[in-house]
Amino acid sequence: MALVLDNSVLDAILAQVRPLLGQGKVANYIPALAEVPASKLGIAICTVDGGCFTSGDALERFSIQSISKVLSLVLAMDRYEGDEIWRRVGKDPSGQPFNSLVQLELEQGIPRNPFINAGALVVCDMLQSRLSAPRQRMLEFVRMLSGVSDISYDARVARSEFEHSARNAAIAYLMKSFGNFDNDVIGVLQNYFHYCALKMSCLELAKTFLFLANQGRLPDGDRPVISPLQTRQINALMATSGLYENAGEFAWRVGMPGKSGVGGGIVAIVPHEMSIAVWSPELDGAGNSLAGIAVLEILAQNIGRSIF
Amino acid sequence: MALVLDNSVLDAILAQVRPLLGQGKVANYIPALAEVPASKLGIAICTVDGGCFTSGDALERFSIQSISKVLSLVLAMDRYEGDEIWRRVGKDPSGQPFNSLVQLELEQGIPRNPFINAGALVVCDMLQSRLSAPRQRMLEFVRMLSGVSDISYDARVARSEFEHSARNAAIAYLMKSFGNFDNDVIGVLQNYFHYCALKMSCLELAKTFLFLANQGRLPDGDRPVISPLQTRQINALMATSGLYENAGEFAWRVGMPGKSGVGGGIVAIVPHEMSIAVWSPELDGAGNSLAGIAVLEILAQNIGRSIF
Amino acid sequence: MALVLDNSVLDAILAQVRPLLGQGKVANYIPALAEVPASKLGIAICTVDGGCFTSGDALERFSIQSISKVLSLVLAMDRYEGDEIWRRVGKDPSGQPFNSLVQLELEQGIPRNPFINAGALVVCDMLQSRLSAPRQRMLEFVRMLSGVSDISYDARVARSEFEHSARNAAIAYLMKSFGNFDNDVIGVLQNYFHYCALKMSCLELAKTFLFLANQGRLPDGDRPVISPLQTRQINALMATSGLYENAGEFAWRVGMPGKSGVGGGIVAIVPHEMSIAVWSPELDGAGNSLAGIAVLEILAQNIGRSIF
Amino acid sequence: MALVLDNSVLDAILAQVRPLLGQGKVANYIPALAEVPASKLGIAICTVDGGCFTSGDALERFSIQSISKVLSLVLAMDRYEGDEIWRRVGKDPSGQPFNSLVQLELEQGIPRNPFINAGALVVCDMLQSRLSAPRQRMLEFVRMLSGVSDISYDARVARSEFEHSARNAAIAYLMKSFGNFDNDVIGVLQNYFHYCALKMSCLELAKTFLFLANQGRLPDGDRPVISPLQTRQINALMATSGLYENAGEFAWRVGMPGKSGVGGGIVAIVPHEMSIAVWSPELDGAGNSLAGIAVLEILAQNIGRSIF
Missing domain, CATH: 3.40.710.10 (DD-peptidase/beta-lactamase superfamily)
Structure with a gap:
């Protein structure tokens, strides 16, 4: 299926998910995290052929945590x-x-x-x-x-x-x-x-993790960061253990390797195509971004992408 | 990557794995399983475009168990x-x-x-x-x-x-x-x-599970067994929970959704392409076919297929 | 310390404990237990020299359970x-x-x-x-x-x-x-x-368990039920495991080997002296009679008896 | 039962237990403990009326640990x-x-x-x-x-x-x-x-713990260390939790409140009568002195003392 992506597609998804804000709980075990506004919501996508798309608070840096x-x-x-x-x-x-x-x-x-x-x-x-x-x-x-x-x-x-x-x-x-x-x-x-405590934006995260969608290579570089086999291995680990004890639920709903942090960020990979980063500080019971997962679930359906 | 598959490719993989026989342990909690010859080894692959390939004991029925x-x-x-x-x-x-x-x-x-x-x-x-x-x-x-x-x-x-x-x-x-x-x-x-206690051969298993590689449809049928979304969901469950407590190791080595049984069978899915069934009765410590996983690992490398 | 026991001593203890009624919870996993009136409260003591003392609902039978x-x-x-x-x-x-x-x-x-x-x-x-x-x-x-x-x-x-x-x-x-x-x-x-589902009263329980206070012998009998060594062993088991996971707390407060049941009964032993049975159907969080333990705690203090 | 104790009674018990030496294992997680000779064996008893009895290595100091x-x-x-x-x-x-x-x-x-x-x-x-x-x-x-x-x-x-x-x-x-x-x-x-790392001998331990057999008082002193009630409470804790996960087994075999250490020492209390300290560095699987428990078991039988 051909990929049709632009910022307005992402805007629409964020609008659809925004009503979920308020249902999770911002991490509060340290003050610096507890102070982050609960209503932040952002997404960035980078594709292996060089495109980048963003919506919402995609350029604001947050604590990437895990x-x-x-x-x-x-x-x-x-x-x-x-x-x-x-x-x-x-x-x-x-x-x-x-x-x-x-x-x-x-x-x-x-x-x-x-x-x-x-x-x-x-x-x-x-x-x-x-x-x-x-x-x-x-x-x-x-x-x-x-x-x-x-x-x-x-x-x-x-x-x-x-x-x-x-x-x-x-x-x-x-x-x-x-x-x-x-x-x-x-x-x-x-x-x-x-x-x-690395502070990065969704866009910076998507750029950073693009090598995992690109067989281990930087998009414009010759030098591999890791080998294609290592890339598959890391994606496999993310798919089975990337979302704390909810890796199965995440695979079921989203169908992409992913890794979350209690700062509310999640990165996800569509192998050979794109890296995605979402951010919404409110967490679900397992410590994953509640709205963030919802964004990824809708995105996966809308663009018809899943590793399964 | 174009897929090049024929029976001789499978023969070569089985030959490569055969030295592992003897390192595992046939399930022996019931006599009927304990009696199965430890040296059995078979593989069958069915593709969504109608091809079927086999090698080894692919036509012999065994207990599919889990x-x-x-x-x-x-x-x-x-x-x-x-x-x-x-x-x-x-x-x-x-x-x-x-x-x-x-x-x-x-x-x-x-x-x-x-x-x-x-x-x-x-x-x-x-x-x-x-x-x-x-x-x-x-x-x-x-x-x-x-x-x-x-x-x-x-x-x-x-x-x-x-x-x-x-x-x-x-x-x-x-x-x-x-x-x-x-x-x-x-x-x-x-x-x-x-x-x-269903008794099936590798070939029969590969045929049976092909719908999971075909978005929920039988290869030649109009009627879907399940929807494309349900198909992805089941593949997701197999990927995260299909190999007992070694789902992560299996994803790392093989990179396909799979499900094993203590009879020594494993089915694996390459979404949109093929279903695979392997059989070797000797199990590893977690209860999965020891040589069966090795076959799938080599196959995945040789044909360049992985969901990651 | 010489033992001074009569029914009025027991009456006083029950009066002291009665305000606790209402703080526990009658076992309700089966209707026949749930129907027992929560306000029942009884005690019986039998001594190795043949005396028996009772107070409250000591003659009413209940389910002795564990x-x-x-x-x-x-x-x-x-x-x-x-x-x-x-x-x-x-x-x-x-x-x-x-x-x-x-x-x-x-x-x-x-x-x-x-x-x-x-x-x-x-x-x-x-x-x-x-x-x-x-x-x-x-x-x-x-x-x-x-x-x-x-x-x-x-x-x-x-x-x-x-x-x-x-x-x-x-x-x-x-x-x-x-x-x-x-x-x-x-x-x-x-x-x-x-x-x-044995149905017994406090008095019947105290009589039944008196052999554990009497080195294994019935008070009036020649024939031992069990040997003195076995008696000590059973008392030891009761002291360390007789009150579910609260054996330590019970030893701390009461200082006697005991065994409880979810019917609200508890038997306790003062080796060489007496057997005691109390009954109050309301249970604490560990499944032991809440008021029953309190009765035994006050009794132990009042009569100056403890194995410790 | 009248208590008949003298050093020769203790000598006989140690002789009886000595064949067990070699069946346990000296704690070796730190060199200073591992170096202690495995064959050490001692016992000391102090009674509330002022007597002290010893046998074996009762005057040699060791690490009292827990x-x-x-x-x-x-x-x-x-x-x-x-x-x-x-x-x-x-x-x-x-x-x-x-x-x-x-x-x-x-x-x-x-x-x-x-x-x-x-x-x-x-x-x-x-x-x-x-x-x-x-x-x-x-x-x-x-x-x-x-x-x-x-x-x-x-x-x-x-x-x-x-x-x-x-x-x-x-x-x-x-x-x-x-x-x-x-x-x-x-x-x-x-x-x-x-x-x-307190270093004490069996005799010093028996003297030190005598207050627990004496309702909280030093034998010759007016001032209580703790109250009689606190004494019973501590003895109760020792009886239910003093020998790691083998408190029940110890109560069954010995029938006294006790506390062990991985240095091979055990103190035990006969309320109102005596404190006992034994030492044998070899431990059983739960970390208690193997021969030390055997000494206490035989002693309890020989002198007819048990809290049960």
């Missing part, structure tokens, strides 16, 4: 060979809330996948072991992917996350007790929270 | 409207072994998805409530889908399953205690075990 | 040698609700102790294997212990329990799936529910 | 009123290993009792809030109770524990994430590990 877990994994897959990563973290859905310690204890400190907190912390621990300046490296990476040179961390968010880091500290120490955490917990948490 | 869970769900989706099914069973990966009661108790008798035992038992309970002859109806359905008129149940397997039904009886009674099971447990178990 | 689990265990300890029982059921607190399957699955079908449902069902299964008429035998046993010849089962309660037996059926089938249940589930459940 | 959890609780009960403590920690058996986080997460950061690690850490957190020098205060307390002025911490053990503190740090941070931990985690852990 969406960064995909980026840190990509960085780690660049620095580690073969199964080095996968001996320390699994690839399967957890079936548990993203910050649970129950499964982690029963499974001896090996997180189910890199997109729950425990898994992302292991990935950050691995980056810490191999990168001299993990925070600077991430900034360079995101700026390179997006082509936007002033993307940076929201220092206030990072600080605030760190002040409320007890749960993640518990997760990291539990893994350390099983021998699956090498570096100083505080140091790794600092990096982890900075990654979560 | 693959039948997809078929019973399709039957139920035909008889129930909207959310009637989804109020009683979820759509998300369980992150638990297929026959666990732990999550089912914590979540008050609502199974995570229709492809774990608890979920499939709820679906069978629902079929029992609406169909006058659930076993006969399933036979008619499979024969219609496959175009093979003598597909039937292996009565010895069904009887043997029933004699070892304590675990599934526990699951059904636990759901009954939460009000999520309407009919007599024994009667529903009888049907459930018959469905699991 | 208190029967002690009696079935005593019967089994009479029929099985050494560790035969303890290979199939543990002796430790479960830390879980009395009807949970979670721990039972994780621990491969071996219940933590004989006073949770799973453990009592194993004990009933063992009685079924060795007794030709388990229900008749239990009646004879209770009549012998109490000296009351018309104690019997409440057939309506037993029938009603059986009609709501799904949860216990699930427990029994789960144990069967692990090889820890030998007889037909339905048959064992029938006996189990009859034992629970 | 036995200190009783002492820190007593200190806290002296500094906090009414339910202040019990709003933050429960009184019931956990049914879980002593260092598990599973239950702690499910129960929102409230530990089941003060004798599992989580509960003891909460108690230490509370001491930190009210005591200016918690370590010095504990030393003074133990020296006062025992009458031995040179009892002190094993600095090497404390340091080594701290170096392997990841699991306990995880527990503390998890409680902090639920708002049930007020002070700096590192600081509290330092105190906690020092308490565990």
Whole structure:
């Protein structure tokens, strides 16, 4: 089916979804997130042939939070060979809330996948072991992917996350007790929270993640970010574990690999065609953007795109 | 990428995988399954444009076991409207072994998805409530889908399953205690075990499941089995919950929606293109065909097909 | 400290506790229990030197429910040698609700102790294997212990329990799936529910359980029911597992081995001195008689008795 | 039954138990514990009328480890009123290993009792809030109770524990994430590990814990350490939660309130009569001294003492 996309198509979808605003709950575990206006709603789409479309608050930056877990994994897959990563973290859905310690204890400190907190912390621990300046490296990476040179961390968010880091500290120490955490917990948490505190707009996110729709390549570049096989693998992880314990529901409704963050952002991929980023700060019970999922569901139907 | 498929391509893949035989373990919880020769290996592919390709033991019938869970769900989706099914069973990966009661108790008798035992038992309970002859109806359905008129149940397997039904009886009674099971447990178990005891070959399975690669339609028929949207939904469920707790690993390695059974069969779907059925009785630790997954992994690479 | 007991001491305690009535909740999972007047309150004490004291509704019979689990265990300890029982059921607190399957699955079908449902069902299964008429035998046993010849089962309660037996059926089938249940589930459940449906008054209960305060002997008899060592063992089990997940709280407040039932009865033992039975149908959150525990707590303080 | 105790009675018991040495496993998670000779075996008994009896290695100091959890609780009960403590920690058996986080997460950061690690850490957190020098205060307390002025911490053990503190740090941070931990985690852990690193002999332990057999009073003193009611309460906690998940088994075999430590020590109380301390470094599967329990079991039979 030929793709017909323009900004007015996106405007119409946002208008259709806007009545849902008010049904979710903005993340409030730190003040910096709680202050974000609940009514924000934006979408951006970038296609592999170079088009970009936006609607709503698509140019306003927000805290990407767990969406960064995909980026840190990509960085780690660049620095580690073969199964080095996968001996320390699994690839399967957890079936548990993203910050649970129950499964982690029963499974001896090996997180189910890199997109729950425990898994992302292991990935950050691995980056810490191999990168001299993990925070600077991430900034360079995101700026390179997006082509936007002033993307940076929201220092206030990072600080605030760190002040409320007890749960993640518990997760990291539990893994350390099983021998699956090498570096100083505080140091790794600092990096982890900075990654979560990346401030990006929907448009910048769509640009950044376009390589996952383009077999691992930047749209205009020769150099692959990752290989086509790695691209499929990361999309597979996003499809099965990208939306916390609602990966199945998301696949059912939207039918695209995706990754959400508690800042209300979701990125989704139509392989070989486009990357999509939506933003609406109100979350559903599982911690995913309530209106954001609805936008993606309608979009998928309207443009007739689904991996299934 | 143009698809180049013929039987010799499949022969080569089976030859490549055959050394893995001996590394898994044939299901032995009932004698009828334990007796199946471990060395069986077969594959069949049917394409939406009418081609069929086979290699190895593709024409020999085996017990399809949990693959039948997809078929019973399709039957139920035909008889129930909207959310009637989804109020009683979820759509998300369980992150638990297929026959666990732990999550089912914590979540008050609502199974995570229709492809774990608890979920499939709820679906069978629902079929029992609406169909006058659930076993006969399933036979008619499979024969219609496959175009093979003598597909039937292996009565010895069904009887043997029933004699070892304590675990599934526990699951059904636990759901009954939460009000999520309407009919007599024994009667529903009888049907459930018959469905699991369907005896089909790889070729028959590939034919039967082709509608999931064809937007819900039989290849040569006008009448849709299910709608295109329902087709995507079922493929989504298979992709996130089709291989017990290894759905993520399967997506990573193979990149297709799939459903496995402890008889050693796996069906996989390339949407819009083809259905695939593989068979090798030896299972890995999660209960999936060890060599079967390997066949699908190599096939996916060789023909360049993945939903991701 | 010399014991000063008479009926007026008990009257005073009941008067002190009566204001608590209304704060608990009568068991309502079967109609026959739900109909019991919430305001019933009674106590009976029997001493090893032959005295009996009562107050309130001490002569009115009620459903002893889980208190029967002690009696079935005593019967089994009479029929099985050494560790035969303890290979199939543990002796430790479960830390879980009395009807949970979670721990039972994780621990491969071996219940933590004989006073949770799973453990009592194993004990009933063992009685079924060795007794030709388990229900008749239990009646004879209770009549012998109490000296009351018309104690019997409440057939309506037993029938009603059986009609709501799904949860216990699930427990029994789960144990069967692990090889820890030998007889037909339905048959064992029938006996189990009859034992629970024994109808006895506080006075009859105090008489029945006096042997546990008397080193295993009937007060006037030569023949021991069980040995002094077995008596201490059963009291130990009651102290650590007799009040569902609140054994610690009960030990803290009351300081006596005890066993409760959802009919609102509790029996408690002061070793070498007396047996106590209280009854108040309203239950606390853990399923124990709310006012009954309060009666025992005040009694323990007033008469200066505690095993600690 | 009149008590006949002398050192030769104890010698005979140790001789009887000595063949069990070799069947357990010395704690080896830190070098300082792993180095303790496995063959050590000692017992000391102090009676409320002033007698003391010893046998074996009863005068050699060892690391008391979790036995200190009783002492820190007593200190806290002296500094906090009414339910202040019990709003933050429960009184019931956990049914879980002593260092598990599973239950702690499910129960929102409230530990089941003060004798599992989580509960003891909460108690230490509370001491930190009210005591200016918690370590010095504990030393003074133990020296006062025992009458031995040179009892002190094993600095090497404390340091080594701290170096392997990841699991306990995880527990503390998890409680902090639920708002049930007020002070700096590192600081509290330092105190906690020092308490565990108290070095005492069996004789010193028996002297120290004699107040629990003496209604809360020192044998020769007027001043109560705690009230008679508090004494019964602590004994009740020890009886239901003092031996990790084997409290029921210990009650069954020994019939006394007790508290064990992974250093191989166990203290046990015969209310109104005596305190007992045993030491044998080899542990059973639950982390309790294997031979130590056997010594107590035989002693209980020989002297005819049991709370049941």
